[in-house]
Amino acid sequence: MSVYARPLVQHGAVRPEGAAFLAGGPLWFTHVELLDRDAPPRIVGADDLPAAVAARLVTPRAPIAGLDMAAPQIMGILNVTPDSFSDGGVHFDPEIARRAALEMVGQGAAMIDVGGESTRPGAQAVPEETEIARTAPVIRAIGNASAVPISIDTRKAAVARSALDAGAVLVNDVSGLTHDAMLAPLCSARQVPVCVMHAQGDPATMQQDPRYDDVLLDVYDFLDRQVTALVGHGIVRARIVVDPGIGFGKTQAHNLTLLRNISLFHGLGCPILLGVSRKRFIGTIGEAPQADGRVPGSIAVGLAGLAQGVQILRVHDVAETAQAVRLWMATR
Incomplete structure (x- = not known):
């Protein structure tokens, strides 16, 4: 695609005539910023968009794993690893992981x-047998104790298959499948939703001098x-979630550009x-x-994302x- 439409998202009960609701939620827009690799950005009215482009922006999003996409949803992170950057080792014991969930x-x-x-950044790959042994018992234990939807964070079909057999209902892949x-093919056969994330390179190398022609448009x-x-x-x-992959093969400047323009x-x-x-x-x-x-800063950035219509915060x-x-x- 040569021209990209970024809705300029607003909120409020009183809306101008012709305002379009964003993705079937409560936020709306009257104008969009048109981006082009070969021309300066420009602002146009929402009613000037081609019908197909406008339809993508306004069509209500279907529920994902039973969750309403017209309201913000929180995905809780449960790393059952010994070496994750923030909470490595904390939930490595399956019973501790179950209670944490x-x-x-x-x-x-x-x-x-x-x-x-x-x-x-810098992490080495884990054998799929090890990954299965870490995740499948925890997923099964959580499912036995709660009806909460469970996502499996993996790049590997064998791990995803075991997780789905254990009760997971969504596959979240940092490599974008x-x-x-x-x-x-596995996710298609099982008819489960997927989250497709962008990453430049693999975890072991992704922060070694990442470069883009235009990070926003390249990720899009x-x-x-x-x-x-x-x-x-x-x-x-309707069963696909997208994630721009903040911090995965991006510099601080790249991250901030994506966050400022995430409504694209x-x-x-x-x-x-x-x-x-x-x-x-x-x-x-x-x-x-x-x-x-970094909790206050994480929340600040998350709320800024919600203000641009982001549906799911992973925290x-x-x-x-x-x-x-x-x-x-409540305040909006």
């Missing part, structure tokens, strides 16, 4: 994302291609997931060197985020 549900998590392989050619084009490919595999667009990704016609919790750039800008000291600190989201919604 139930606690997050009580605090306001609408979904639990279970991961058995660290994808922090490019790492394992068998993963997309990757996600657009992947969504189209997955639809070709038989995964309907509504043009893909899919719900948007934002994962910024405790990431390095928050520590740098917020002067919080320790990961667990470590569920109670604090849920409180902030409740107040954000």
